[in-house]
Amino acid sequence: MTPAAAYSAGAVARRLGVAVTTLRTWHQRYGMGPSLHEPGQHRRYTELDVERLEVMQRLIVEGVPPAEAARWVRGRRPEVELHQPIGEDGAAVRGIGRAALRLDAPAVRQRVGEAVRELGVVAAWDRVLRPVLVAVGQRYSATGGYVEVEHLVSGCVAAVLGAVPRPGPGVPVRILLACADEEQHSLPLEALAAALAAEGVPARSLGARVPPAALLAAVRRTGPAAVLVYSHLRETAAPEQLAGVLAERARPVVVAAGGPGWHRPSVPSGVVFPDSLAEALATLTSALT
Known part of the structure; x- marks a missing residue:
């Protein structure tokens, strides 16, 4: 017996609003065919097959070439x-x-x-x-x-x-945000700065690709209560950048490593690892109390 969640080419064509010949073309040219096969019966489409075809169809409607759309759908993570x-x-x-x-x-x-x-x-x-x-x-x-x-x-x-409104100039800036040396993914830091601002907490952000010497100079010059260094990639996450901040005589109360690039066992003790934007917000503001 054919499972309930199995569809003929005609049924899938009606669901997508395309011709059966179009499905055959997608199968033959792009490998987007039915995956369910039972002995003695025609191949049928599973629900996952149909969902993948729906995504491919949307991409094509939006102007993506069929071959490229099929490649992306086959390689995507749902x-x-x-x-x-x-x-x-x-x-x-x-x-x-x-x-x-x-x-x-x-x-x-x-x-x-x-x-x-x-x-x-x-x-x-x-x-x-x-x-x-x-x-x-x-x-x-x-x-x-x-x-x-x-x-x-x-x-x-x-x-x-x-454009999220920042606190006024009279509010002390006691949080320092920076990307690791050669790290160019600065958007998470911008999200964190905006989240802090929405809570009425200003932050000083140094942006992307901050050399260790520049980070230490900023720490010495501004005396922050909390520092977060962001690394998206393993190759930009040098533990020495954090060790330098920890070694400062007037070290921050909180030194945090944000992002998936850090290899935690190699990072010096005393560094905290917020795993989400909400956790980073809570960790940094805890240093202000």
């Missing part, structure tokens, strides 16, 4: 798919993703701004902005393309986060 199908957050991700693929910067900025205003910085980052950024990166990994999309999305997100 948890970082650009068009998340479920819930209001998924709708927000879909909207930003579609606008980004069109390179429609005003629409991307508008939707990113709506997410930040409606959800707050932390929830918007976790539930909408980071999934979009990860999905665009996944597309790049699968196809080697979409660099322009990634740059556009990053620029729009940075603009919105930078």
